[in-house]
Amino acid sequence: MERTEELLRDELRRTTGPLPPGRDVMVARVVAARRRRVAVGAALAVVLFGAVASTASVFIVGAARGIESGSATTPRLHQNELVNVVFTDPAHGYVVQQRCTLDEPGPVPAGAPTPDIHQDCRSQLLVTADGGLTWQERDLPAEPATKDSSMDLTYGHSLMLWVHESGALAFGSWDRLYWTTVDSGQTWQQSPTPREIGPAGSLAAFTLDDQLTFLATGPGAPHLVHDTNPLVPATDGSYWLTCGGDPCVYVTRDHGQTWQTLAPVGAATRVEWVATVDGQQVYAGVRVPGGTRLARSTDGGATWTEIPGLADAAPKGAKALALPNGDLLLAQTGPDGGLRLLRAGTTVLEPVTGAPAVVMALYRTGGVIVAAQIMQQSDDPNLSSIVSVSSDATTWHAVPPPPG
Amino acid sequence: MLDSSFTDFVGASLPPLTRYAYALTGDPHAGEDLVQDTLVKLARAWRRIRHDGNPLGYAKTVMFRTYVSRWRVLRHRPVLQDYRGDEAEPGDPYADIESRDVVWRALAGLPRLQRAVLVLGYLDDLADEDIAEMLDRRPSTIRSLRHRGLQALRKRLEPHNLSEVTHGTN
Numbered sequence: 170m171e172r173t174e175e176l177l178r179d180e181l182r183r184t185t186g187p188l189p190p191g192r193d194v195m196v197a198r199v200v201a202a203r204r205r206r207v208a209v210g211a212a213l214a215v216v217l218f219g220a221v222a223s224t225a226s227v228f229i230v231g232a233a234r235g236i237e238s239g240s241a242t243t244p245r246l247h248q249n250e251l252v253n254v255v256f257t258d259p260a261h262g263y264v265v266q267q268r269c270t271l272d273e274p275g276p277v278p279a280g281a282p283t284p285d286i287h288q289d290c291r292s293q294l295l296v297t298a299d300g301g302l303t304w305q306e307r308d309l310p311a312e313p314a315t316k317d318s319s320m321d322l323t324y325g326h327s328l329m330l331w332v333h334e335s336g337a338l339a340f341g342s343w344d345r346l347y348w349t350t351v352d353s354g355q356t357w358q359q360s361p362t363p364r365e366i367g368p369a370g371s372l373a374a375f376t377l378d379d380q381l382t383f384l385a386t387g388p389g390a391p392h393l394v395h396d397t398n399p400l401v402p403a404t405d406g407s408y409w410l411t412c413g414g415d416p417c418v419y420v421t422r423d424h425g426q427t428w429q430t431l432a433p434v435g436a437a438t439r440v441e442w443v444a445t446v447d448g449q450q451v452y453a454g455v456r457v458p459g460g461t462r463l464a465r466s467t468d469g470g471a472t473w474t475e476i477p478g479l480a481d482a483a484p485k486g487a488k489a490l491a492l493p494n495g496d497l498l499l500a501q502t503g504p505d506g507g508l509r510l511l512r513a514g515t516t517v518l519e520p521v522t523g524a525p526a527v528v529m530a531l532y533r534t535g536g537v538i539v540a541a542q543i544m545q546q547s548d549d550p551n552l553s554s555i556v557s558v559s560s561d562a563t564t565w566h567a568v569p570p571p572p573g
Numbered sequence: 574m575l576d577s578s579f580t581d582f583v584g585a586s587l588p589p590l591t592r593y594a595y596a597l598t599g600d601p602h603a604g605e606d607l608v609q610d611t612l613v614k615l616a617r618a619w620r621r622i623r624h625d626g627n628p629l630g631y632a633k634t635v636m637f638r639t640y641v642s643r644w645r646v647l648r649h650r651p652v653l654q655d656y657r658g659d660e661a662e663p664g665d666p667y668a669d670i671e672s673r674d675v676v677w678r679a680l681a682g683l684p685r686l687q688r689a690v691l692v693l694g695y696l697d698d699l700a701d702e703d704i705a706e707m708l709d710r711r712p713s714t715i716r717s718l719r720h721r722g723l724q725a726l727r728k729r730l731e732p733h734n735l736s737e738v739t740h741g742t743n
Binding site: 176180189192195199202413501542545 | 579580581582583584585587588590591592594595596601604605608609610612613616626627629630633676677680691692694695696697698699700702703723726727730
């Protein structure tokens with residue numbers, strides 16, 4: 170049975186699915202469907218109460234016309250997706266975003282052949298030398314540099330951009346070719362060898378300084394690391410990971426040779442996220458029957474205590490990032506899904522203003538915090554920012570979207 | 574009139590919802606219909622859902638419950654036939670693509686409740702207890718569905734010798 174499970178898991182994870190429809194197209198479909206249901210319900214009520222048949226017919230025809238005029242047919246769809254953010258120090262940072270323009274085919278009648286969707290994509294490199302206050306565009310060495318989702322170590326954190334072992338910034342394409350730059354992207358040199366993929370069975374990970382490394386093995390099976398379950402590197406060399414569906418946390422302190430299993434809270438049903446800076450003070454968002462809890466260890470996971478008063482710290486999909494000063498940044502835990510900050514030693518979550526409203530990626534790079542929405546689609550070519558960076562979790566700088 | 578926060582949510586959640594819907598239906602058009610039905614239900618109770626937090630989690634639950642309920646009989650769903658073509662020779666560069674197709678066809682042949690359990694169990698690594706809560710079934714039912722689903726999959730995959738195919742981690 171294990172081979173079947175492995176095949177199934179591999180296949181489901183490898184498949185990103187079709188291109189989603191445009192936001193405005195889907196909203197129009199929802200509006201039209203709701204209007205149709207209301208109209209049909211009203212028409213039935215009319216019939217039930219014995220109203221004149223012609224009245225009902227006119228109403229239904231009117232409703233149908235409304236649906237027709239409400240359904241949007243959008244000729245072009247504009248999309249921006251974050252590829253990766255790398256800061257080599259708190260001032261110098263690099264962002265790669267991919268902008269695509271898609272032909273929107275509109276509704277396809279049942280039984281009709283699937284239309285070809287024409288898509289033009291272009292990746293853009295932005296460079297900052299002032300911690301994200303201002304950004305300049307630089308040319309990438311390869312075009313078209315289409316993003317490949319199999320290079321995502323987690324959402325918004327792709328192996329297309331990393332720090333090469335030489336210290337140079339590296340940019341790679343889907344076919345493992347890569348280029349390096351030592352002058353902030355002004356010139357690029359192609360590597361004569363393809364990007365490393367590591368020994369068989371090893372697990373690719375980013376180090377704290379965004380270099381590519383390979384842990385000897387995964388904890389049982391590498392599949393546990395995926396889009397929403399990132400490996401968390403710590404300054405003591407350890408790597409942390411939740412157990413996926415099980416109520417535990419994995420940690421390796423010998424670069425993947427061995428993995429230890431820790432249980433933060435006895436009655437837990439699942440650990441939603443794990444966060445640490447130094448591998449000693451570790452936070453875990455834990456789900457228990459009827460709610461969630463925040464657990465903290467100050468001895469590298471040997472013992473855990475619950476932080477009281479934080480009953481909503483780990484709903485499904487929540488993300489967390491530990492900061493060097495002991496604070497903890499949480500995403501997707503509040504009513505609006507934005508960021509909240511737990512200052513060290515306190516038990517109150519403060520809303521963070523100025524950060525993106527929807528945060529689906531949260532990580533640190535070169536001492537800078539990255540909060541990103543990952544992707545935006547719109548009929549309007551004037552896209553808005555989907556990535557913000559901050560050095561202290563309170564002041565945020567939006568990264569401009571790629572121009573149309 | 575839809576709340577602007579709902580529109581924002583639709584924009585942000587379409588990629589993950591589309592992926593789940595495709596994993597469930599195996600068909601892009603049926604998947605879009607499922608996403609639409611899910612969002613229509615969400616729109617009705619949007620204020621409460623938004624206030625409760627985690628609308629994406631709520632949307633996923635709605636989607637899976639919709640899928641395992643009467644959705645199949647209300648929507649036309651294409652039926653994928655079992656693949657009976659030539660098997661790939663060892664070293665065939667297209668063997669991997671073919672094996673992926675076989676897995677999808679095998680998955681498509683499962684009853685929708687078994688398929689939903691397998692998608693939640695292996696795409697999201699959810700425990701049986703979590704799946705039970707999501708699909709409003711007992712954990713023992715989910716365990717049984719998972720076991721039966723895997724057994725059926727293995728039976729369908731065996732003739733294709735997929736144990737010979739290996740995937741790298743990168």
